[in-house]
Amino acid sequence: MQAKTLDVLSEKLSSYLEPAQVQEILNAYQFAAQCHEGQTRQSGEPYITHPVAVAIILANMHLDAESLMAAMLHDVIEDTHVSKEDVAERFGPTVAELVDGVSKLTEIEFASKAEQQAENFQKMTLAMAKDIRVMLVKLADRLHNMRTLKVLSAAKRRRIARETLEIYAPIAQRLGINDIRIEFEDLGFATMHPMRYQRMRQALKAARGHRKEIVEDIKSSIEIRLAKELISAEVTGREKHLWSIYQKMKSKRKSFRDIMDVFAFRIVVESVDDCYRTLGVIHNLFKPVPGEFKDYIAIPKVNGYQSLHTVLLGMHGVPIEVQIRTRDMDAMANFGIAAHWLYKSREDGNPRANRWVQGLLEIQQKAGNSLEFIEHVKTDLFPDEVYVFTPKGQIVSLPSGATPVDFAYAVHTDVGNSCVASKINGQLTSLSEPLQSGSKVSIITARDAQPNPSWLNFVVTAKARSAIRHFLKHQQHEESVELGKRLLDRALDNFGTSYQSIRKSWIKRLLTETGAHSFEEVLEQIGLGNRLAYAVANLMAPPSLRKEVTPEEFDSPIMIDTSDGLVINYARCCHPIPGDPIMGHLSPGRGLVVHRDSCKNLNEIRTNVEKCIILNWSPNVRGEFPVEFKVELVAERGIIATLASRISESEATIQQISVKERDAHSNIVDLVIDVKNRVHLANVMRRIRGLKQVQRVYRTKN
Structure with missing residues (x-):
């Protein structure tokens, strides 16, 4: 049987190689046969049948003599006492390199399953990058193993088939070797889903x-x-x-x-x-x-x-x-990249695939470990996914276009909800920056942070989107109820009572009158500005306390203690900041809108005591608030850069900046910056006035 197979191989080789080269391949066969003497495959056949079968697969692709010698010898370093040096001495350094390359792909003794597959893949593609022929021998080796899977246990067959479908078939496709890819896929399919395969075949x-x-x-x-x-x-x-x-x-x-x-x-x-x-x-x-x-x-x-x-x-x-x-x-x-040997006249072979392979070598040199490397390469094979690393080196798979916020939610919902910034490969980056495969991503969190509604504009994963929406809904509800309580308390004061003194019978009466399902629902509607606190207080109060007219004035102000809130909004017309006298008005659906007391937009509703509320800043107000002001200055080269650096030295952030020409020599600069309070703003303005080109600095009124 073996002699017949050898004759078939010799005939194939003679059709495209020189007689001397055919002889070298036969010498390699003799040497391999001696080395594997006494060894058998699991099917009981002599071991040498495997290298010969691999060589026949490569001969069908018209591969060169060195590849075929390596195919004959590909298991001698791994399975026998022969060393790489012995092979180099007998068959030359190139063949020894090829054999060593293929052996390295097969050496498996790794910690974990993931590591094992990755390490395999790394060595495989690495060897491929040094000399693509190693990869071709490996693919032929895998193909013959797939053809002879039947003798193995079911679990082992499935593991090898899955690995072939996930790793080897895509590589064969990437190298354009369609014949091998198709056979890999069909053999893998028959092994993974035998019943489906049979039915479809019929x-x-x-x-x-x-x-x-x-x-x-x-x-x-x-x-x-x-x-x-x-x-x-x-x-x-x-x-x-x-x-x-x-x-x-x-x-x-x-x-x-x-x-x-x-x-x-x-x-x-x-x-x-x-x-x-x-x-x-x-x-x-x-x-x-x-x-x-x-x-x-x-x-x-x-x-x-x-x-x-x-x-x-x-x-x-x-x-x-x-x-x-x-x-x-x-x-x-x-035959893809193998066609290079089939059409030797084409000197450049397949420059595209070779370029890809060279790229892999560069990635390998930069990548820290095998798991990192497989994810780099896998994305080249499977481009619609991005693979990134947690600081502990775990791999997180995300859809293409995913951002650090998607990554944060993929790690844990709490990490996403408290995320404030991200570092990619140690560099601080924007939360909306799309992630690249192979990056190491770490998320910076803060205890009192919360999701930003603007994240919904750039997140791509369903998990992130639904978690942000859920949080915002819950948060808005809580804030609205809290604000509703404060507004109702203030309104009840006008009836000589308070929120603390509310009785169950009053709530019952209120729900009957309004048709609301719960008291919390009424509080939320007050907070959102959809119900008037005074009207609700009037409905709740016992008939003896009720009033027909609206009160003259509400005395107790509401304290504003933060820059961010879903039901407390800061008017853009006048940009109030802590320290400014403020008033608020209730806007349906938006909740409480805070204005400066002097804002012209309040003129129409200033007299409506139910809608217009005196507010105070809390002594421990926190956060940064936008404020708008103008700078008139002499037009000089570099003055805007100097102005910007003065502002950032004062620990304020510029949100917007625009320059208008006033006349040939001077400009007006419009700025919106974030400050903590009026004192902070005064410091910024003082620093700007210190510039000799500056003629005037003043805060804008709407």
Whole structure:
């Protein structure tokens, strides 16, 4: 049996290699056979059958002699007493490097499952970056193992199949080796889901019988038309493989019949010119489907794949997918990067895939550990996900476009809710900055922080979005109820009572009169400005205390103690800051709006005591408040930069700055800055007045 296999291999090799090279490969076989003497595979066959099978897979791709020698020897360093130096001495340093590269991929003894897969992947791609042929030998090795999985236990078969589908198939696709990718996927599918695989295989067989005639009709009509135009072409009906049918059924939620209703053909011609001529011919023959034409010849795929793709409506309205390509392109599509050896005349091989591989080597040198590296590379294979690291080195997978806020909520809802800033790779960054794979993200939290409604404009994960919405709803409710209590207390004072003195019978009467479900609901509506506190107090009070008219004046003011609140808003017309005399008015849905006492916008409602409320700043008010002022100055080069630095030295933040020309020599600068209070503002203005170019500084009134 082994002799017969060797004859097949020798014949294949002789068809494209020099006799001396074929002999070197046979010498490598003899050496490997001696080294593996007495070793068997789990199937009971002599071990040497495996390296020979791997070499045959590579010979089908017309790989070079060194790769085939490495295929014969790929297990000798790992499984026998032979060292890398022994191999180098007998077969040269390049072959020794290749064998060593493949061996390193297979050495597995790692701490955790994740680490194991990552380490494998790292070594694999690393070796690939040094010499792509190591990867090709490894893929062929994996392919033969997949073909001979049956003898292993079910659990082991599934583990190897999953790894093949997750790691090896995408690499084969990335390198454009379609034949191997398809076989990986179908063998992996058969192992992972044997029942589904069998049922679909039977359905495919039945469908193929019904389709035979249609396929022949379409094929002959294309061939006849091309012959008329004197275009030499090879037309073949293209079978969809089971894994891709299964994936399409899952992702597009289509039935087997819907997917099988499409007929696929490949037309291989002599030149690029013939590709475009053929396209014209078949568009004349069948009606093209608009928007379904792709030109991968002018713009090849990343892995070097080139073809023209078009979809047509054939006889009886049957959809037909057609790929048109040259022989070189066909080899490239099937063997990908391996086609470099198949068409040795092309010196550059596949520059695109090689460039990708070189990129991996750079990533590897920068990456700290194997887990970090796999996530870098995985994103290149699976671009719609971003992989980032927690400070402890755990990997968090997020959708593409995710921000530090998404990351914070992915770690824990409490981390998201108390997030105030983020560091990416040690640098402070904006919370809306999209994350890049491989970054190390740490979130800075504060105990009294809370989600900002503006986060909803940039978060991309459902978890972050729903957690922020939930918090804001809850927060607004709590704040509205709290403000409602304060407003009601103030209104009840006018009836000679207070919030503390409310009796159950008063609440009962109120709910009957208003139709509200709960007292809390009424308090929330007062806080949001949807109900007047005075009217509610009048309804609650016993009939003997009720009044028909509105009070002259409310005395007890409400204390304002923070810059941020969902139901306390600061008017933009006058920008009140702590220290300013203030008044508030209730605006439906917005709650309490705080204005400066002198604000003109209060003039109309100033007399409406129910809506207009005297407010005071709490002695321990905290936060930063926006304030607007103007600076008139002499126009000089660099003056705006000097002005900005004076403001930041005073520990104030500039929100807006705009410059208007007053005349040829002077400008007016409009500023909105964040300050703590009037004293802080006075310090800022004093520092600005200290500049000799400044003529006047004053706060704006609306």
